[in-house]
Amino acid sequence: MSQALPDDATPIHDLIGIGFGPSNVAMAIALSEHNASVGRQEAVTAHFFEQQPDFGWHRGMLIDDATMQVSFLKDLVTLRNPASEFSFLCYLQSRGRLIDFVNHKNLFPLRVEFHDYFEWAAAKVDDMVSYGHEVVDVRPVVRDGVVEYVDVTARSGAELVVHRARNLVIGTGLRPYMPEGVDRTDRIWHNSDLLARVKGLEGTRPSRFIVVGAGQSAAENVAFLHRRFPTAEVCAVFSRYGYSPADDSGFANRIFDPAAVDEYFTAPDEIKRKLMDYHGNTNYSVVDIDLIDDLYRQEYQEKVLGTERLRFLNVSRLTDVVETSGKVRTTVESLVTGERTPLDADVVVYATGYRSADGLGLLGEVEGFCHRDDQGRPRVERDYRVAADPALRCGIYLQGGTEHTHGITSSLLSNTAIRVGEILESIVGRSKEPTPGGPGRRNTADEISTPL
Secondary structure, three states: OOOEOOOOOOOEEOEEEEOOOHHHHHHHHHHHHHHHHOOHHHOOOEEEEEOOOOOOOOHHHOOOOOEOOOOOOOOOOOOOOOOOOOOHHHHHHHHOOHHHHHHHOOOOOEHHHHHHHHHHHHHHOHHHEEEOOEEEEEEEEEEOOEEEEEEEEEEEOOEEEEEEEOEEEEOOOEEEOOOOOOOOOOOEEEHHHHHHHHHOOOOOOOOEEEEEOOOHHHHHHHHHHHHHOOOOEEEEEOOOOOOOEOOOOOOHHHHHOHHHHHHHHHOOHHHHHHHHHHHHHHOOOOEOHHHHHHHHHHHHHHHHHOOOOEEEEOOEEEEEEEEEOOEEEEEEEEOOOOOEEEEEEOEEEEOOOEEEOOHHHHOHHHHHHEOEOOOOOEOEOOOOEEOEOOOEOOEEEEOOOOHHHHOHHHHOOOOHHHHHHHHHHHHHHHHOOEOOOOOEOOOEOOOOOEEO
């Protein structure tokens, strides 16, 4: 454990954020708006580290015609502060497209447009972030027998910097998931790499793609590859009879409401499981009905014309995936009969989703103070703070990886604006709590950065 902190220690951040995707961009915006509304003494000091060289959100899936599956009103700020200058509507006004968007009569922008909105918003708070910095170490700092602060070490090239903080907000996002035993290669892709990988095929004439998966990304991959390579066959492999439509009806969408987080958090574990079973079809392994209809129409048209390039290998799974010289050899196995059919392809794309990163895995010694449940998942309070031993006074907050405690919106945009407001409220409230035998904990000051 680190040495005790002397009384005349250098001032520290109130908050350090790890990762600067949409969730922590929203966090930075909430901080900026809070600080603009209070005096200097009440301002919350913060800094964020992002290992990417600049802002980027699922760049590999920014297909030209792909749309968001969430209303533009669920942007980074509107549900928390409808008057915010960081809203999607303000972004549209700055781009000269507000009237055009209104005339479009559509709640769901293009994904590439929403990414541009994120970049626009991130640029407005980029004084809070260090891009190209990977957090490599988190160490406890002890004061009066408790871990009052943490020292966060970030690496940029050969340089290491150390920042000290009272609170961490971990927003490291999702990690692409591949089936066990399958590795990503030049011909075996995860859909998160789609656009970058497709560029590498320019000038070639692939004859067959296989896309594994039954969700929105899988269907978008199938449609994109079929359109992008007009002489190639595209085979979709999934265990269902067909794509299932997403339930975006008004009543079902209440699972994404801020109030639903309160209800989910207090529900018994059995009810939590039932709620996820009931409403998983609002988000998981489902596809927009318009896209389903388009793909079915295309397949039927090709059958009529005798030019079948689009194939759906349903109630099946892909096995024996082996990359050879210039090809990927696979086997398609029927889940009904067990019949196995060889199928070679130029490329296999796995649209098999993502998994939340274990935020506590970054914490080193500090992780030992954090509590986990009997399944190894972090115990998380309603304010998104990780439950911990009393000896850890530094707050550890999670943006993501809390689906088991806070419900389906854990890794989604739907509740981001509300969540960051709740985290900020918790941090400000806890900063006013007195320490045992001493005054309140606030010691706000400018950021520090100490080269090693």
